[in-house]
Amino acid sequence: MSTEDSVVLLTGAASGIGAATARAFADDGWTVYATDIESEFPADIRERCRCLALDVTDDAQIEAVIDRIIEEAGQIDCLVNNAGYGVAGPIEDVASDAVRQQFDVLVHGPHRLAQAVLPKMREHGGRIITVSSVLGHTASPGLGAYSAGKAAVESLTDALRIEVAGEDDIHVSLVEPAWVDTGFSDSARGSLPDGDRMPAYDRTYDALETGWTLTGGPLATTPETVAATVLAAATDAAPKARYPVGAFATFVRWTHWLPARLQDPIHRGFGRLSAFLGRWL
Template sequence: MSTEDSVVLLTGAASGIGAATARAFADAGWTVYATDIESGFPDDIRERCRCLELDVTDDAQIAAVVDHIGSEAGRLDCLVNNAGYGVAGPVEDVSSDEVREQFDVLVHGPHRLVQAVLPEMREHGGRIITVSSVLGHTASPGLGAYSAGKAAVESLTDALRIEIAGADELHVSLVEPAWVETGFADGALGRLSEEDRTPAYDRTYDGLEDGWVLTGGPLATTPEAVAASVLAAATDDPPKARYPVGAFATFVRWTHWLPARLQDPIHRGFGRASAFLGRWLG
């Protein structure tokens, strides 16, 4: 896919993976519409991209942003669904309201945007790329709600890819990192309640707070590595359906083929062992 005069709409672009992706597209010569729920974009992104506020849970705001891009740029070649955040905690302790709000961003947000951009993309082709996670395939103790959201958006994206198969120059891809060096873990930890913790899950909380369940520790990759995969999904001819980011993400993605009697001890053991190492090394 040629990047000359190409236009991309990117959500969650003010920090982390989104900011790195905005820079990668700008470096490649794209016109980048960088959006986020708040307007606190880094200076270099403000200088190189066209920055807009966008809450992916707001239908009216999505329609306004897509209409604005159509009027100003005349086309939209790529949508990158990246906006998201993590709700951490054992399934029993996470409230239904927290799960519902997270699903509205992780699942309904991409769905709203797909519905908004596809009619225009159908006229000349385009790419729809969703930044998911290998946790959409392999859940982790303490991240059940987040894993469920990613599993849902994976299924939604797979269905869309199959439904538009054969449409001229319309392509759908998933980018699947494992852990990434961003503010994701800090945000998820900040939402963990100190109250109403079920004592039976003390080890799960240890894995979240002291271990590598949220951060990945030394196994985490960089936002730039994820951004490179997103750009590849936007430019490869043809693009792949899935782009696991890094060897460890590929390994984690395929562990879901193991029987539960083997998977479950691995996931339990990772949280406990990393909590021990985190305290020992820290």
């Protein structure tokens, strides 16, 4: 896919993976519309990209942003659904309203944006790329609500890919990292309930607060590595359905083929071992 005069709409671009992806597309010569619910973008993003406020749960804002891009640039060649955050905690302790709000961002946001950009893309083709997670395939104790959201957007994206296959040169892909060294873990840790914790989940909370369940520890990759993968999904001549980010993400993704009697001890053991190591390293 030629990047000359190409236009990308990127959500969640004010920090982390989104900011790194905005830089990667700008380096490659794209016109980058960097959007985020937060109004503050890094200085270099403001200088190199066209920055707009966008809440992916707001239909009116989505329509206004799409209309502005079409008016200014004439087309949208690539949509990157990156906006998201994690609600952490054992399923029994997580508030249903918090899960519902997270789903609105992780699942309904990409759905709304796909509906908004597809009519424009049919005129000249394009790519829709969603930054998901290997947790969409393999759930982790304490991250069940987040895993559920990623599993849902994976299914949504798979269906969309099949539905548009062969239609007007539109391609749909998923990018699937494992842990990434961003502010995600701090935000997710801040979502943990302060009180009314079931004592039965003390080890799960320990893994979330002092272990590597949220951060990945030394297994975490960089936002720039994920950004390079997103750019590959946008530019590959024959885009793939899925792009696991790194060897460890590929390994984690394929563990879901193991029977539950083998998977479950692995996940429990990782959290407990990482909590132990986290206190000493």
